[in-house]
Amino acid sequence: MPKLGMEPIRKAALVNATIAEIGIAGSLDVTVGQIARRAGMSTALAHHYFGGKEQMFLAAMRHVLSLYGAEVRGALAAADGPRGRLNAIVRVSFAAGSFRREVVGAWLNFYVLAQTVPEAKRLLRIYQRRLRSNLMAELRHLIGERAGPVADGVGAMIDGVYIREALSDRAPDRHAAARLVLAYLDAKLERGQAD
Numbered sequence: 001m002p003k004l005g006m007e008p009i010r011k012a013a014l015v016n017a018t019i020a021e022i023g024i025a026g027s028l029d030v031t032v033g034q035i036a037r038r039a040g041m042s043t044a045l046a047h048h049y050f051g052g053k054e055q056m057f058l059a060a061m062r063h064v065l066s067l068y069g070a071e072v073r074g075a076l077a078a079a080d081g082p083r084g085r086l087n088a089i090v091r092v093s094f095a096a097g098s099f100r101r102e103v104v105g106a107w108l109n110f111y112v113l114a115q116t117v118p119e120a121k122r123l124l125r126i127y128q129r130r131l132r133s134n135l136m137a138e139l140r141h142l143i144g145e146r147a148g149p150v151a152d153g154v155g156a157m158i159d160g161v162y163i164r165e166a167l168s169d170r171a172p173d174r175h176a177a178a179r180l181v182l183a184y185l186d187a188k189l190e191r192g193q194a195d
Helices: 006-025 032-039 043-050 053-078 081-093 101-113 118-166 174-194
Strands: none
Touching: 006 032, 006 043, 006 053, 006 101, 032 043, 032 053, 043 053, 053 081, 053 101, 053 118, 081 118, 081 174, 101 118, 118 174
């Protein structure tokens, strides 16, 4: 008979194990057995909770996106003014919990999976739309009609930094990553002031 209350604990362990295993492998070429072992449970139990590797990975990315969303909301609430909120969005995009080797590897694989798996594509589009919406809300106050292209550029810079870090041999440097995107944003905002 299953222990009451264990399902959420086991699912969380499997989600974390999925991110770790994909981060180590650098690809989705991991087995449910590897994930289950890392989580300290049987392969059968892992299949019981998620059905398969793809569902585990999608659950892991939902978890990553949920944490990211909560961090963005908290950072926006604490920031002052449009520029402060823009800085907060960029910095949260490279927060310690999100910008570590295994999560960066999971993001790279998420981009790849979104090319062929409709649910992954849907999740990626939700993330991209929310990021753009948050950026647009602040950029409109600062540069008006130029907000759309700048928001798209900042989003592309964030994604690009993740891709670059996934392919790098060094440990991710979240502060350098944020500075790079903020420098791009500074350049675009300075140009907007001169227009």
